[in-house]
Amino acid sequence: MRLGVLDIGSNTVHLLVADVRPGGRPLATTSQRTVLRLMRYLGPDGEIVEEGVAALERAVAEARATATKEGVDELLATATSAVREAANGVEVIARIEAALGQPLQVLGGETEARYTFLAVRRWFGWSAGQILLFDIGGGSLEIAAGADELPDAAMSVPLGAGRMTVEFLPSDPPDLDDIQRLREHAAATLEPVVDMLRDHPRPDHVVGSSKAIRSLAKLAGVPMPGWSGIERMVLPRKELKTWIPRLARIPAEARQELPGITADRTFQIVAGAVVLHQAMKALDIDELETSPWALREGVLLRYIESLSWHPAS
Numbered sequence: 001m002r003l004g005v006l007d008i009g010s011n012t013v014h015l016l017v018a019d020v021r022p023g024g025r026p027l028a029t030t031s032q033r034t035v036l037r038l039m040r041y042l043g044p045d046g047e048i049v050e051e052g053v054a055a056l057e058r059a060v061a062e063a064r065a066t067a068t069k070e071g072v073d074e075l076l077a078t079a080t081s082a083v084r085e086a087a088n089g090v091e092v093i094a095r096i097e098a099a100l101g102q103p104l105q106v107l108g109g110e111t112e113a114r115y116t117f118l119a120v121r122r123w124f125g126w127s128a129g130q131i132l133l134f135d136i137g138g139g140s141l142e143i144a145a146g147a148d149e150l151p152d153a154a155m156s157v158p159l160g161a162g163r164m165t166v167e168f169l170p171s172d173p174p175d176l177d178d179i180q181r182l183r184e185h186a187a188a189t190l191e192p193v194v195d196m197l198r199d200h201p202r203p204d205h206v207v208g209s210s211k212a213i214r215s216l217a218k219l220a221g222v223p224m225p226g227w228s229g230i231e232r233m234v235l236p237r238k239e240l241k242t243w244i245p246r247l248a249r250i251p252a253e254a255r256q257e258l259p260g261i262t263a264d265r266t267f268q269i270v271a272g273a274v275v276l277h278q279a280m281k282a283l284d285i286d287e288l289e290t291s292p293w294a295l296r297e298g299v300l301l302r303y304i305e306s307l308s309w310h311p312a313s
Contacts, residue, residue, distance in 0.1 A: 001020060006077040009079075010080065011211075016030070026297065033264075038082040038138065038162070053092055076105070080112055085139065112140075114154050117131070123291050129205065131144075135210045139160035139162060157192075165267060213276060215269060233290045235287060241277055
């Protein structure tokens with residue numbers, strides 16, 4: 001069957017269409033992204049202002065139309081931290097559902113981490129052993145760890161790249177004192193995560209699965225041989241650290257000229273780099289590798305497992 005996953009995140013509204021079958025690998029046919037950067041539309045009381053809600057409605061209506069055009073049998077619509085935490089979230093969800101013509105599943109941070117961990121586990125396989133996952137979205141940072149498909153630990157902290165840009169790096173290019181304040185805030189916010197993971201086994205693989213991390217890996221990382229000829233990127237912590245002041249000196253509009261930095265990531269890539277570096281430092285991680293699969297693939301995989309099917313006799 002043909003499934004669609006609509007991921008309404010803090011930075012983008014992203015539709016992924018894939019052909020799926022029980023026991024098989026999802027085969028993507030269409031990927032459509034609308035850049036919103038919802039953090040720009042937050043009002044003084046934490047509500048999404050009318051301009052932002054209207055932009056959401058347009059984006060999800062376009063995604064619904066594309067899903068219909070592509071012959072999607074079922075659309076799995078999810079929303080993450082920006083909608084989840086908005087002061088007017090109930091109203092925003094109702095308007096999104098009206099534009100979609102169907103219910104919206106609002107994912108909690110831990111659930112988001114678990115779906116993403118499942119996707120990463122399937123991509124790397126059982127032989128990867130203990131995995132530690134980082135996923136930086138616009139509103140939150142998800143972290144999960146474990147040796148199975150369900151992580152032993154899964155958590156979400158409000159250190160998303162968009163959120164941190166709005167709260168700590170208002171100027172363009174950002175002020176170095178503001179970057180230092182963000183470092184200190186990230187370190188303090190990550191202390192409970194460090195405590196929670198203190199007694200967990202050391203990971204065999206540390207993986208970053210979000211677009212922000214993949215962008216930083218293309219900028220500051222190195223390619224390594226992958227399975228079946230697939231190139232994978234490895235991002236050393238020390239290289240990431242050296243890029244932070246360089247990124248901070250460049251105005252946002254010029255950052256898209258750098259390798260791996262797309263137009264929709266130019267404003268928040270500095271905050272994403274600071275948060276990722278601080279997370280790696282706090283958990284004593286020297287390098288991480290990237291995964292092309294993340295939340296959307298995790299939602300697809302979990303749904304495929306739920307399908308009722310019977311093998312041929």
